[in-house]
Amino acid sequence: MREVAALAKVSIKTVSRVVNGESGVSPRLARRVMAAADRLDYRHNLPASSLRRADGRSATIGVVLEDVANPFSSALQRSIEDIAVQRGVLVLAGSSDEDGVRERKLVSAFASRRVDGLVIQPASHDHSYLLTERKAGTAIVFVDRPPEFLDADSVVTDNAAGARRGVHHLVESGHRRIGYLGDLHTIDTARVRYEGYRAELAEQKIDVDERLVRLDLRGIEKADAATTELVTGTQPPTALFTGQNLITIGAFRALRRLGLHKKVALIGFDDILLADLLEPGITVIAQDPAAIGRTAAEILFRRLDGDRSPSQRRVVLTRMITRGSGEIRP
């Protein structure tokens, strides 16, 4: 900047004004400054600028996801990015791998870089550590799962209603022995979906048979094994409700291998690419990650714009997509 000022024969402050598009610089001078900046390949130094600026904003937000490579998380990231770029804000992204310690490390690394806001898909179960960040002026929004021990904005799927809807659909098709395959019980969404399953069975006056329930399945392999064990046992279920993406895939794979994919009904939570091309197509309770991310980003920026209203919890609805597997009758 100093060099640009020297070349344009103006003060450093005038260069600052031109760079920031401030009013009150005569057009003639502005042109001279811009020409000098061009000639010297001048790049505005944003960290230095935000260090000095009154608001201290870095025009950067941090996003903590379960895994940036997983389709749900990356859809979140993309929709957050779309809102952010409109405001010239960039996104720092990191993966927690469902590990609370990594979540905290990422938040700390983001805080060191003075991000303006944080969007967190939480892995830990005590978010009071974020009080410090909020006191420092960082806006915080939770996605997919609600905060614990912290009052903050959140945007979540209506997991209970979605699970109930799926189970209801299976009951409508005549099923009474409906198995449940769920993710780690420590994950809030997994817990709520499982509760939805139980609640709907209760509503339908069907007793929960614990032998048809398998929880804490992480990944395709475990789901495959659990499904195999379940449907080849005595008194197998006539239908399965799977509480997560990869579990649905594992369950379908097991059913296919056992030649039961057209006999045992299957409904999965969360949509899967290509689910319509399988035989039968897989009926799912689809979430809307793009809507969740968009909503979260909008709330975040509203907070950064000064919104001080009480924290809100936004619920995004699910949509059932029937493709065949959920319509198999017992």
Next chain:
Amino acid sequence: MREVAALAKVSIKTVSRVVNGESGVSPRLARRVMAAADRLDYRHNLPASSLRRADGRSATIGVVLEDVANPFSSALQRSIEDIAVQRGVLVLAGSSDEDGVRERKLVSAFASRRVDGLVIQPASHDHSYLLTERKAGTAIVFVDRPPEFLDADSVVTDNAAGARRGVHHLVESGHRRIGYLGDLHTIDTARVRYEGYRAELAEQKIDVDERLVRLDLRGIEKADAATTELVTGTQPPTALFTGQNLITIGAFRALRRLGLHKKVALIGFDDILLADLLEPGITVIAQDPAAIGRTAAEILFRRLDGDRSPSQRRVVLTRMITRGSGEIRP
């Protein structure tokens, strides 16, 4: 930091030493400083630090991808992140949407934030604009596609060999009328794969029938339409080679709808989740995005560590996964 110094009754410089883990501070003082820092919720200000530091490093890199939500790109992002976190480096990610202008805007936004390095999956076709960044000391590595008009490191898939391998496999199964469905010809990988297809046909002494070729297909719908048109025409192909992910899906969908999915052979470039569960399973030429990202990040950090050797072009091999669709005989 000033407040911490005051509370611990030391100079600001001593606090700096403790925060940075520099040697030459007596343990007693260090403890006192850390206690004070804890009590005041002190957070080290990395932008300010790197502003003053001799090397000026921000411990942040920028990644420009086609779309962070697309599986190939997000796998790249994740493997880059894994290498970066080991060094305490965070990742700024952005999507170009195959638009050269957005690519440049993202690079410019990254540069303003003084990233130490850039990993770029390029959309534009003239990368000489990056000379400025490199002169400023930014390390740059291209992934998936090579740079143009710029001498820089790159890590790419062996697209030509992969395409040839797939076409070869179809010829081995007895096919002579092999259709080709390709992505935008402006994308380097798409061009190279198409050339691989032609080269292998030439090698096999099979004339290219231009009526069996459809290029510039972007997305599932267009691929579906093109496939439908191709296989329902006169003298249809007995096999299809698809040059990209979504095109493979679109082609399969069309074949399924027409009841030809067990008659017309299909091999796709790039693997697809669930491809093994379709009927028939889809034979693919699989890329290894994790290896590409990892390699790129390793090169990037080696450059940041001072490696001044000539720029290199690393090629990551493909792997053919046979699942049935590519083994259908004419």
Next chain:
DNA sequence: GCAAGGTGTGACAACGTTGTCAAAAGACAA
């Protein structure tokens, strides 16, 4: 007792920028 050498600590300037305020230059009316 003193010089020489090491260790621990702090004062100060500087990184690249912007907020504040004052001064210079121009515009206009009397």
Next chain:
DNA sequence: TTGTCTTTTGACAACGTTGTCACACCTTGC
């Protein structure tokens, strides 16, 4: 011309940190 008002410009300090250098304090050896 002068005085007043407005516009344009610049000098300086400050943001939070670290590099440089010097000083004070210990040892150690004679």
